[in-house]
Amino acid sequence: MTDGDMPEDTGVRPFAVPITDQFAHEAGETLLGYREMVEGGLSNVGLPSVNSPLRAAMATMDATPDPTGTARGALHGMLLEIAGMLWDTALDHVRALEHDIVRKPAAVWSPLVMARAVMESCLLFGYLFEPSNSCPLRLVRCAGLWRKDTDHSRSLAKVLGEEGRA
Structure with missing residues (x-):
């Protein structure tokens, strides 16, 4: 619905989302x-095929001597955990959005926030698992995210100071 579709006698309703019940239902x-x-996209994947690049990368990591092989294997495990978390987060937000979009009165900001959360999870998933990326690039990206997370944790610890330590 556009501004031209609003009845003239309707006063200005800031932050109102003029969608119909039918549209909200169909969107849900x-x-x-x-x-x-x-x-079930990730849970039904199972083991990669024998000729898959993932299987080859895992074999290369297994054949790499320690401590490098162990470090790469740990990063790879973290990468797979991140994949599951991103996937589950996106699905959880879509599930919430299904219900929120038909809520009465119509929600304004929460659907936008949930849609953004879905998009962010999917974009990060794509960043880490783009099929054309090599396994070493995926591991480097995972390590970079881990490093950034520790930087944020360090900054938070400084802000909290002694009172934040339990």
Whole structure:
């Protein structure tokens, strides 16, 4: 609905989302359909095929002598944990959005925040798992995210000071 579609006698309603009940219902059903289509996407993958690049990368890491092999294997494990967390987070936000979009009165900001959270999870997943990326690049990206996370934790610890330590 555009401004031209609003009845003239309707006063200005700041922050109102002028969507119809039918549109909200159909949007919720569409989200449900897409979520159900991808919901088991990671859990049903199983082991990679013998000729897959992932299997080859894992074999290379296993053959790499310690301590490098162990470090790469740990990063790879962290990478797979991040994948599951990103996937689950995106699905959880889509599930919440399915219900929030049909809420009465119509929500304004929460659907935008949930949609953004879904997009951020998917973009980060793509950044880490772009099929054209090599395994070493994936590991470097994972290490970079880990490093950035420790920087943020260090900054937070400084802000909290002694009172934040339990």
